[in-house]
Amino acid sequence: MLNPYLFYNGDCEAAFKFYEKTLGAKIELLLRHTDAPPDMPSPPERKNQVMHARLSIDGQVLMASDAPPEHFHEPKGFSISLTVSDPKEAERKFHALCEGGSVNMPFGTTFFSKGFGMGTDQFGIPWMVNCPLEGHG
Structure with a gap:
């Protein structure tokens, strides 16, 4: 099994709620730093941030968390x-x-699909949406 794991800049929960509404996805797990045991302290400013989350989109799993500010990088090189x-x-x-x-890339028909488009959501995550032709899935 291969699942993408995304790092957000403090807005993981908002992004997953957006995907839930927009894509008909389901948040299966959302752990904040406040949910961790007392022997796993985190900085006070991160208490309500997401430590780990799992989202299901039509049976496929996307996982994510809020990255510590010093470790966050803008997403690039993938969609x-x-x-x-x-x-x-x-x-x-x-x-x-x-x-x-x-x-x-605006959504439209291509030689390989009934519809294909590329964009970036409001959280900075790049997406490709594809409706493949028969045999091009």
């Missing part, structure tokens, strides 16, 4: 790829994900 079988639903999800973010 979360979301495959959606219905072109209208793929386009809806693409536009919803990019709202408040940016579009790198």
Whole structure:
């Protein structure tokens, strides 16, 4: 099993709630630093930040946490790829994900898909939404 693990800059919970609403995902686990045992102290400013979270999107798992400020880096060099079988639903999800973010490649038909688009969500996470042609999944 291979699952992406994302690091956010203090807005992991907001991002996962956004994905829950936008993608019909389900937050399966959300542990804050306050949930840790007393012998695992964390800085007071991180108490309400996410230590570990797990989200299910149509049976696929995405995991994440809030990175300590000194360890956070802007995401680059990857995209979360979301495959959606219905072109209208793929386009809806693409536009919803990019709202408040940016579009790198507008959603449209390509030689390999009924619809494909690339963008970055409002939390800085890059996404590719694909509705593949038969045999191109």
